[in-house]
Amino acid sequence: MGLLSIIRKIKRKEKEMRILMVGLDNSGKTTIVMKINGEDTSVISPTLGFNIKTISYQKYTLNIWDVGGQRTIRSYWRNYFEQTDGLVWVVDSSDLRRLDDCKMELDNLLKEERLSGASLLILANKQDIKGALTPAEIAKVLNLEAMDKTRHWKIVGCSAYTGEGLLEGFDWLVQDVASRIYMLD
Amino acid sequence: MEEERPDPNLPAKNLDLDADLQKKHQAMLDRLSNRHHARLDNSLARRSDSTNSSEATSSFLSRFSESKQSIDSQLADSRLIAQSDPSRLKTHFANISSSISDLEKLVAENSYFLPSYEVRTSLKTISDLKQNLEILNSELIPKRKFSFKNKATTKKELPKEPEPVKSDAVSVTNFKIPNSPGFRNKTNVTLIQKFKGTEVGEFTLSDLDSCEVRLIGCCNAVFMNRLKDCKVYLGPVIGSILIEEVERCVFVLASHQIRIHLAKGSDFYLRVRSRPIIEDSNVVRFAPYCLDYEGIEMDLEKAGLSEETGNWGNVDDFKWLRAVQSPNWCVLPVNERVGKVRVGDLESGNEVCNINSRNLELAIKGR
Numbered sequence: 001m002g003l004l005s006i007i008r009k010i011k012r013k014e015k016e017m018r019i020l021m022v023g024l025d026n027s028g029k030t031t032i033v034m035k036i037n038g039e040d041t042s043v044i045s046p047t048l049g050f051n052i053k054t055i056s057y058q059k060y061t062l063n064i065w066d067v068g069g070q071r072t073i074r075s076y077w078r079n080y081f082e083q084t085d086g087l088v089w090v091v092d093s094s095d096l097r098r099l100d101d102c103k104m105e106l107d108n109l110l111k112e113e114r115l116s117g118a119s120l121l122i123l124a125n126k127q128d129i130k131g132a133l134t135p136a137e138i139a140k141v142l143n144l145e146a147m148d149k150t151r152h153w154k155i156v157g158c159s160a161y162t163g164e165g166l167l168e169g170f171d172w173l174v175q176d177v178a179s180r181i182y183m184l185d
Numbered sequence: 186m187e188e189e190r191p192d193p194n195l196p197a198k199n200l201d202l203d204a205d206l207q208k209k210h211q212a213m214l215d216r217l218s219n220r221h222h223a224r225l226d227n228s229l230a231r232r233s234d235s236t237n238s239s240e241a242t243s244s245f246l247s248r249f250s251e252s253k254q255s256i257d258s259q260l261a262d263s264r265l266i267a268q269s270d271p272s273r274l275k276t277h278f279a280n281i282s283s284s285i286s287d288l289e290k291l292v293a294e295n296s297y298f299l300p301s302y303e304v305r306t307s308l309k310t311i312s313d314l315k316q317n318l319e320i321l322n323s324e325l326i327p328k329r330k331f332s333f334k335n336k337a338t339t340k341k342e343l344p345k346e347p348e349p350v351k352s353d354a355v356s357v358t359n360f361k362i363p364n365s366p367g368f369r370n371k372t373n374v375t376l377i378q379k380f381k382g383t384e385v386g387e388f389t390l391s392d393l394d395s396c397e398v399r400l401i402g403c404c405n406a407v408f409m410n411r412l413k414d415c416k417v418y419l420g421p422v423i424g425s426i427l428i429e430e431v432e433r434c435v436f437v438l439a440s441h442q443i444r445i446h447l448a449k450g451s452d453f454y455l456r457v458r459s460r461p462i463i464e465d466s467n468v469v470r471f472a473p474y475c476l477d478y479e480g481i482e483m484d485l486e487k488a489g490l491s492e493e494t495g496n497w498g499n500v501d502d503f504k505w506l507r508a509v510q511s512p513n514w515c516v517l518p519v520n521e522r523v524g525k526v527r528v529g530d531l532e533s534g535n536e537v538c539n540i541n542s543r544n545l546e547l548a549i550k551g552r
Contacts (some may be wrong), residue, residue, distance in 0.1 A: 006218065016299060026427050026444055042489060045459035046444055048501050054301055063297065070464055071446070072503040083227070083297055090420045095407055095427070096365055100539075128384030129405045129424065130367045161424070173193070 016061045017177050018083050020118070022109065023090035025069035028125045031160040033066045036170065039097050041160065046070065050080070060174055074105065081114040084176045086121065088169075091142075093124045093132035093157070099141050106142060110151070119176040120153040121169050127176060128159040152176050201435075242303060245295045249307060252288045253314070256281060260317055267325045278322055285314050319508045365389050371396050380404050380420065381480075391419065399528045403484050407440075418476055418528050421456075421488035436525055437476045439490045445469065452517055454526075455497040456490055463514055464503040470517040474496050477527045 019027045025046060029081050034041045036063070047068035065080050067073075089106055091100075109115065122176045124135040130177030133141070135157040147153060154172050258283050266273055292299075293305045299307075367389030368376045373396065378388070380402030385515070387406040395414045400407070406424040412431045417438070419426075425442035432449045439456040448466040455461055456474035463469060473493060485491045498516055505511035547549055 005222070016297075026425055026442070029254070042441070043458050044442070046442060046462045048462075048506075052296070052301065052304065064357065070444075070503045079293055082294070093410065094365075096363070097389070097391070097408060097410060126406070126424075130384055132386065133363075142267065153536055 010090065015059060016063060017085045017174065019062050019064045019086040019088060019173070020080055020084045020115075021088045021090060022077055023064045023069055023088075023123075024095075024098060025071070026090040026094065026095065027069060027090040027102075028160045029066050029069060029088075029090045032088075032123065032125065032166060033064055035160050036166055049073070057170065057174055060178065062174070077109070078112065078114075081112055081133060084118045085181070086173045087118040088173065089116055089120065089122045091122065091138055092123050092126050093134075093138055094126045094129040096133070098120075099133075099138075103142050110147065115117045115149075119146075119173055119180065120151055121173040122153065122155040123165070123169055124155060124157045124166055125160055127165065128161050152180070171174070177182050241295075241298055242300065245291075246303065249288065249291065249310075252291070253310060254262055254286065254287070256284050258316055259284070260314075260321060263325060267309045271325075274325055278318065285311060285318065288314075296349070310488060316508050323507075323509050359462050367391065368393060368396075368398060375399070377401070377415060377424045384425055401478055401528065403487050418526060420476070420478070420481065421484050421490045423488045435523070437474060439474050439476070439485065439488065441489070453497075454523070456485075456493060457496045458489065460493060460499045460501050462503060466502075466504075469514045471497050471500055472517040472522045475523060475525050477525050478529065 021033065025028055030044050030047050030051060031041050033051065034044065037053055037055055042058075047066065048068040048070075049066060053062075053064045053066065055064060065084075067077055067080055074183070087109075089109070091102055095102075111179070122138070122142070124138040126132050127134075135155045137157050144153065144155060154169070154176075156165050156172070157171035158169055162164065186551055225508045232270075259277070263274065264276055284478060291309050292304065292311065296304050332370040366385070368378075368391075369389070370392045372394040375397045376393075377399045378401070380400065385402075387401060387408060388404050389408045389410070390412060391408075391410040393412045393415050396412075396415045397418075399418045400420055402420050403423055404420075405422070407419060407426045408421050409426070409428045410430060412434050414432070417434060417436045419436075419438045419440075422440035424436070424440070425444070426438055426440045427444050428436070428445075428448060429446045431445075431447070431451055434448075434451040435454075436451065437454040441458050443453075443455060443457050443461040445453070445461065445463045445466055448463065448469050450468045452470045452472065453461070454472045454475050461471070474497065482491065500511075500514050502511035502513050505513060
């Protein structure tokens, strides 16, 4: 095999990114993925297990792994950590009572060595609901400023219901992952 | 890379630059090919020579079908074992189950290069295998019959314990979480909230004991937490409802999504666009939505809930991931249902009629 064909093949593969979506149950992970993909979001059942969506985004192919968030199946999240380029943590900004649960689960996740290189996008979802905390408030509650300095992260307010903020969040994530690992493009 | 080779006719300065550039270029190529190899090594640890992804796929498929066949034959052996040596069945099933999870792991490991069709079919195969195992398991190993137990009533005080610790955890973040609208810490009262004409976000019901709650009109999301012996009647919720730690309650709810955690001995009358789920719950029963108040049709329409979907009976139990019916929930028998519940928005406690309270008491005693 010639050098050129190897390079071509690498480049083709390099255009792929693996994105892992996690967060507590009821935060809207599946709805976000469906909304980005332009699918009907009016009938979505709580995720029992996981969904994989392959989406073309700009010049990249995103493999989005949307993993259920119910307490019982959170212990299976670690089965999906391998090879993750981008991590999306979804927060229900209107669920004030469980914010401490949310913080605890995120802290545990970020301790995971296999995710240490992944860019982290925090989506403060459900901004359309009156009484929801703003992204700045969520950042405070989750104590994001105290995060490891080597981590690339950003918090974006969004609404999976209206679609607002989703593109901004994913634009950042894709650009950040791309600039980290696909420098030649 | 011929074009990169320095031209002997160029001045020495340019030559330096070119050499520099070439070095950089080479470093980049090295990095790329390193990355390429690392990926291959990770995913195809067993294959040393493969650079071709279709080869990798076919090698995965052959490994997959090998394991599948061996699991199939193990499954087929189960019946023989059941006849000859039933005591071995449990370990036999445990072995099969671990082979299936190995297979699942194999798919997960290889999923990044597999075509999505292969991932889907493999996952389907795995879930079929699991289902077969489940069926055999329930057929061959006699299960303990499920029955309701009379629990000692002294347990009531227990669930309160872990809460104070949690609130400490929040205060660490030195941010005061604002209180959202809702009813909290009430005993033995009727609580009524009208949403008509006002923009409502989320609404919270928490720490209620022996209360009756009526929320009339649409809102976006409802959270319920620690309710005991309550009756909760809700107009349509546009977003989702999350219920945690409820005991001996009756709920009449309509929503896009409904999640029920840690519920005990409660009845749910639901209309829901997706499948309701329960987790860590038991003795919960389900029936169709039965609320009525003036203008409810308009509200149902607004929330996209004007049609009965039949989903009230499609309950997923996250603590019972098996093919057979979960013992934690059942359909509420027709003759024990409350009938149409009509609530008004007046302050009178007599507005709720038609509730067959005798049946409710019976149902609760039965637990």
